[in-house]
Amino acid sequence: MDFTKPTDTYKLSNGVEIPCIGFGTWQIADGKEASDAVLHALEAGYRHIDTAYAYGNERGVGDGIKRSGLPREDLFITSKLENPTRGYQETLDIFQDSLDMLGTDYLDLYLVHWPNPIHFRDSWKEKNAESWRAMEKLYKEGKIRAIGVSNFFEHHLEALDETAEVKPMVNQIHISPGETQSELVSYCRSRGMLIEAYSPLGTGKVLESPDLITLAHKYRVSVPQLCLRWSLQNGYLPLPKSKDKDRSKQNLDVFGFVISDEDILTISSLRGVSGEQTDPDTAPF
Numbered sequence: 001m002d003f004t005k006p007t008d009t010y011k012l013s014n015g016v017e018i019p020c021i022g023f024g025t026w027q028i029a030d031g032k033e034a035s036d037a038v039l040h041a042l043e044a045g046y047r048h049i050d051t052a053y054a055y056g057n058e059r060g061v062g063d064g065i066k067r068s069g070l071p072r073e074d075l076f077i078t079s080k081l082e083n084p085t086r087g088y089q090e091t092l093d094i095f096q097d098s099l100d101m102l103g104t105d106y107l108d109l110y111l112v113h114w115p116n117p118i119h120f121r122d123s124w125k126e127k128n129a130e131s132w133r134a135m136e137k138l139y140k141e142g143k144i145r146a147i148g149v150s151n152f153f154e155h156h157l158e159a160l161d162e163t164a165e166v167k168p169m170v171n172q173i174h175i176s177p178g179e180t181q182s183e184l185v186s187y188c189r190s191r192g193m194l195i196e197a198y199s200p201l202g203t204g205k206v207l208e209s210p211d212l213i214t215l216a217h218k219y220r221v222s223v224p225q226l227c228l229r230w231s232l233q234n235g236y237l238p239l240p241k242s243k244d245k246d247r248s249k250q251n252l253d254v255f256g257f258v259i260s261d262e263d264i265l266t267i268s269s270l271r272g273v274s275g276e277q278t279d280p281d282t283a284p285f
């Protein structure tokens with residue numbers, strides 16, 4: 001990677017450019033909390049905001065974006081299709097709801113949030129195909145600049161292939177120190193997909209790892225900065241989250257040091273320090 005700032009971009013398979021760090025908003029409450037967190041993130045320099053219908057905070061996220069006064073074209077905004085909703089018309093409708101709540105008339109990226117919702121456990125393949133057809137229509141109309149998936153394993157992607165005209169450009173999965181999902185990552189990359197890393201700080205668990213604390217001291221950075229740099233050096237796109245203005249800002253300051261190849265491997269091989277990917281085929285939602 002030769003990124004020097006958070007607005008440097010990865011290029012998706014359709015040519016769309018995506019800022020290399022995004023601000024994650026999972027577990028940020030709607031209303032003032034989400035609005036303030038997003039406003040502070042944008043003031044700190046983020047230009048890529050990741051939300052989801054299921055987070056229940058798109059209105060607050062949209063409010064923070066509006067308060068920033070930034071031109072829409074300077075921003076990269078992602079949202080996701082929630083689990084209880086599948087089907088062609090249903091997907092078109094809920095996508096519009098997301099647009100309305102976010103206060104925008106297009107999205108940069110729209111993802112299927114999970115491949116196998118509990119409501120559709122016997123029909124996920126067909127249901128995903130219907131929703132994907134709706135997303136392809138929105139993509140072709142220019143209402144979404146790129147489409148992709150989240151939490152999909154190889155067999156979910158292969159199922160989607162049976163009917164998809166437009167191949168997914170992104171898979172957003174849980175990637176953090178010790179949770180590298182290397183086979184899935186290789187498979188997605190062989191298909192030209194970008195890997196986005198959610199919970200890149202293991203939802204905060206990384207802060208307690210003695211191994212990571214020691215390594216962070218070595219590079220004179222914080223543990224979150226070490227983990228985000230590790231993510232970028234591996235070619236993932238990390239989506240760190242913080243409700244705190246200073247911590248949000250600190251998480252963008254990851255371009256002034258380089259982790260050695262040996263330490264990258266050490267961080268990758270840590271086990272149990274940051275949680276793991278939920279199995280989408282048995283998740284109770």
Ligand code: A2P
Nearest residue numbers: 199200201202203204224240241242243244247
């Ligand atoms: P807070 O929101 O209070 O800053 P993840 O991105 O993996 O979901 O992790 C998010 C968690 O990590 C949140 O609990 C967040 O707490 C915490 N966090 C994020 N950035 C930092 C930081 N630079 N220093 C300490 N904690 C952080």
